[in-house]
Amino acid sequence: MRKILPIEKRNAVLSTMAVLLEQERANLKAVNQQDLSNYSGDDLAMEKRLLVDNAKIDGMILSLQQLTSQEDPVGKVRFDFTHENGMKISNKTAAFGTILIIYESRPDVTVEAGGIAFKSGNKILLKGGKESLLSNLKIVSLWHQALKDNDVATEWVEYLNYDRTETQIFLENPTQKVDLIVPRGGEQLIAFTKKHASCPVIVSGRGNNFVYVNKEANLEKAVAIIINGKTSNISVCNALDKVLIDTNIPNWEIFAKQLVTELQLFNVTVLGDEAVAKATGVKAISSDLIWYEEFLDHKIVIGATNSDQEAIDKINKYCGGHSASIITENNEIAQEFMDNVDTAAVYQNASTRFTDGGQFGLGGELAISTDKLHQRGPIGLQHLVTNKWYIYGEGQIR
Numbered sequence: 001m002r003k004i005l006p007i008e009k010r011n012a013v014l015s016t017m018a019v020l021l022e023q024e025r026a027n028l029k030a031v032n033q034q035d036l037s038n039y040s041g042d043d044l045a046m047e048k049r050l051l052v053d054n055a056k057i058d059g060m061i062l063s064l065q066q067l068t069s070q071e072d073p074v075g076k077v078r079f080d081f082t083h084e085n086g087m088k089i090s091n092k093t094a095a096f097g098t099i100l101i102i103y104e105s106r107p108d109v110t111v112e113a114g115g116i117a118f119k120s121g122n123k124i125l126l127k128g129g130k131e132s133l134l135s136n137l138k139i140v141s142l143w144h145q146a147l148k149d150n151d152v153a154t155e156w157v158e159y160l161n162y163d164r165t166e167t168q169i170f171l172e173n174p175t176q177k178v179d180l181i182v183p184r185g186g187e188q189l190i191a192f193t194k195k196h197a198s199c200p201v202i203v204s205g206r207g208n209n210f211v212y213v214n215k216e217a218n219l220e221k222a223v224a225i226i227i228n229g230k231t232s233n234i235s236v237c238n239a240l241d242k243v244l245i246d247t248n249i250p251n252w253e254i255f256a257k258q259l260v261t262e263l264q265l266f267n268v269t270v271l272g273d274e275a276v277a278k279a280t281g282v283k284a285i286s287s288d289l290i291w292y293e294e295f296l297d298h299k300i301v302i303g304a305t306n307s308d309q310e311a312i313d314k315i316n317k318y319c320g321g322h323s324a325s326i327i328t329e330n331n332e333i334a335q336e337f338m339d340n341v342d343t344a345a346v347y348q349n350a351s352t353r354f355t356d357g358g359q360f361g362l363g364g365e366l367a368i369s370t371d372k373l374h375q376r377g378p379i380g381l382q383h384l385v386t387n388k389w390y391i392y393g394e395g396q397i398r
Contacts, residue, residue, distance in 0.1 A: 002123060005152065007074075009150060010121070011068045012150045013152055014068045014115055015064070017064050017146040018061045018068070020142045020145055021057060025057050028052060028138055029053065029054075029057070032050075034134050035050060035134050038131070039131050044297065045235035045297065046104065046105045048235040049235050050106070052107050056108050060108050060112060063111065063115060066363035066364065067116065068119075069363075072119075073119070073120050073381050073382045074093055074120065075092050075093060076385075083396075086394060086396065087392065088393075089390070089391050092390060093387055094387055094388040096122050097123065099123070099124060099179065099181075100126075101114065101181075101184065102189065103128055104128075104131070104132075107135035107139060109128070110126055110128060113365075113366045113367070114126060116364060116365070118156065118157065120385055123155070123156050125178065126157070127162060140157060164192075173198070180200055180201075181199060183201065183203070185204075202366075202374075202379065204370070206370070207294045207296075208242065208293065208319050209322055209343075209355075210241075210244060210314075210319055211242070211244070211325045212243075212246070212305070212325070213245045213249065214326055214327060214334075214337075215249050216328045222255075223258065223262055225325065225327060225349070229325075229351045233353070237294075238353050239352070241299075241300060243301070244305045244315070245276070246305060246306075246308075246311070253280070256272075256280050256304075257280050263300060268299065269298060269299045270301075271285050271299070272302050272303065273302070273303040275303070276303060291314070308337060315341050315343070319341075321342065322355065323343055323344065323347065323355045324345075324346055325348070325350060326347070327348075334349075344368065355378065362380025363381060365380055366379045366384055
């Protein structure tokens with residue numbers, strides 16, 4: 001087992017990495033352009049996630065600076081107890097050991113997720129997609145430079161340049177000890193990882209997020225929130241895919257038509273259930289199975305619902321367990337909705353686009369977990385730890 005690095009060393013590496021990213025900004029963008037030109041362009045969302053521009057680099061640097069300023073998550077006392085026989089017992093947070101991050105397209109994950117895992121005292125194994133290989137190798141070379149500049153072994157950050165077959169072999173029979181795997185990507189990647197992994201996996205699941213417009217909604221707020229959720233960034237897991245409209249809204253059909261018109265101004269393809277299609281003239285959905293889909297595209301489905309309970313039931317049946325929002329001025333109705341919808345993040349009168357470690361004050365995230373163990377929602381620095389029991393005795397026997 002590797003000896004954990006002192007927090008001063010971990011912070012120094014992160015600070016150096018932030019400086020190197022600034023120094024190598026132009027070179028990193030140039031390398032990324034090679035990845036973009038090599039990409040086939042079949043998937044708009046994938047291509048958007050692949051791009052490294054000034055804003056992305058700014059985000060990487062900021063995440064490293066925020067991580068550097070945060071407290072050490074390792075060694076925090078979570079429970080203290082003195083046994084009747086005099087033994088002192090405490091439970092403290094501890095590093096996992098080695099974390100493997102498997103991801104598609106997003107070179108910023110190489111910095112942000114890698115940084116969170118490193119600050120948490122772990123060795124990092126990175127397995128990025130072939131579409132971002134050159135960008136990832138460039139960033140990993142900066143990691144290695146930052147480690148060397150602080151007299152830390154480069155083995156703390158390792159890139160696995162494996163194809164699918166090699167990755168499967170490694171998952172099933174790792175050539176080194178792996179304590180935790182975090183897949184970041186689409187449902188196929190997550191299913192592949194879960195199927196073959198021989199250690200625990202944190203599922204950073206699909207989005208398929210819902211907004212429910214309740215009968216007591218401020219309809220102006222509703223339109224703004226829906227437009228933001230759908231159009232501000234289609235390529236992210238916190239984007240909006242489904243809208244439910246309460247038919248108890250006075251003249252709900254007029255509101256539905258207005259919403260469709262606004263969405264179409266942003267070139268969003270709008271589909272409706274039978275009631276919404278009849279009220280607005282949009283194309284009707286061909287099957288209820290579409291309610292399960294995450295689109296990652298300029299596409300949305302709008303449905304009508306007759307009650308709050310029906311909305312809750314529909315969301316719980318079809319959503320990805322990620323985020324759901326209710327638009328209502330009635331706080332009691334909102335609380336009932338938020339308590340009973342089974343998603344990692346629940347909102348009243350706000351966009352699902354805020355489900356994000358940085359936006360939640362965590363200073364970035366390793367992933368957004370749609371599992372309930374061991375952490376749900378954005379996994380920040382303070383969540384990326386396991387725990388360990390420390391017992392101090394003086395010869396006690398049982």
